[in-house]
Amino acid sequence: MSVFVISLGGSLVSPEAGKVDVAFLRKFRALIVRYVKRGHQFAIIVGGGKLARVWQESAKRLAIKRISELDWVGIRATQLNAELVRAMFENAAQGAVVFNPKQGVGKFKILIGAGYVPGHSTDYDAVVRAKTVGTRTVINLSNVKYVYDKDPSKFKDAKPLKKISWPEYHERFHARWVPGVNVPFDSKAAHLAWRSGIRVVFMDGRNLKNFERFLQGKKFDGTIIG
Numbered sequence: 001m002s003v004f005v006i007s008l009g010g011s012l013v014s015p016e017a018g019k020v021d022v023a024f025l026r027k028f029r030a031l032i033v034r035y036v037k038r039g040h041q042f043a044i045i046v047g048g049g050k051l052a053r054v055w056q057e058s059a060k061r062l063a064i065k066r067i068s069e070l071d072w073v074g075i076r077a078t079q080l081n082a083e084l085v086r087a088m089f090e091n092a093a094q095g096a097v098v099f100n101p102k103q104g105v106g107k108f109k110i111l112i113g114a115g116y117v118p119g120h121s122t123d124y125d126a127v128v129r130a131k132t133v134g135t136r137t138v139i140n141l142s143n144v145k146y147v148y149d150k151d152p153s154k155f156k157d158a159k160p161l162k163k164i165s166w167p168e169y170h171e172r173f174h175a176r177w178v179p180g181v182n183v184p185f186d187s188k189a190a191h192l193a194w195r196s197g198i199r200v201v202f203m204d205g206r207n208l209k210n211f212e213r214f215l216q217g218k219k220f221d222g223t224i225i226g
Helices: 022-036 049-061 069-090 120-133 166-173 187-196 207-213
Strands: 003-008 040-047 110-113 135-143 201-206 224-225
Touching: 003 120, 022 040, 022 069, 022 187, 022 207, 040 069, 040 120, 049 069, 069 110, 110 120, 110 201, 120 135, 120 187, 166 187, 201 207
Parallel strands: 003 040, 003 135, 040 110, 135 201
Antiparallel strands: 201 224
């Protein structure tokens, strides 16, 4: 059976600060539990999304300038989202969120992770966890269908990239890490994945039927990076 590592975008958990997408989480939970019963394992690293960005923007308005402090604000947002996701799986999940992605966890059905230390996003933690559990793929679930050649929210002529190599990804999307930076996949995480021979499968997590097609090894809509 397979071990799946998921970088779950915080935008899927909480599309607006203070609001949780309960309907999505119920469906996501049902899908994951169904596959766990078939013997599969899931390590789910949860992002901060809108909650992290709103809190970080508020921190900046309070004249908090140190990057590490802004990072910690975002990390706590990821941890709050992760606690909610862990709790909804009840006994099927590990009893506590595992923050350190390098930490060995032994046997598990559902492992929930979150942000750990400043300097990168939860995408990086997901890549580290993939290395820890010995899988070569990270599934990035966000609120965007593909990786595009430019920001589709700003440019109507943005074109989807259905397959892109790590060198091409770095050329297009390399960006210095700052808390809340908006790129398809954190540059530090991308560099580690490239070095480690790990591919990233990027897709819209709201389309759970499409996500399930990937789990079944069928054709799916999304971008493969690597």
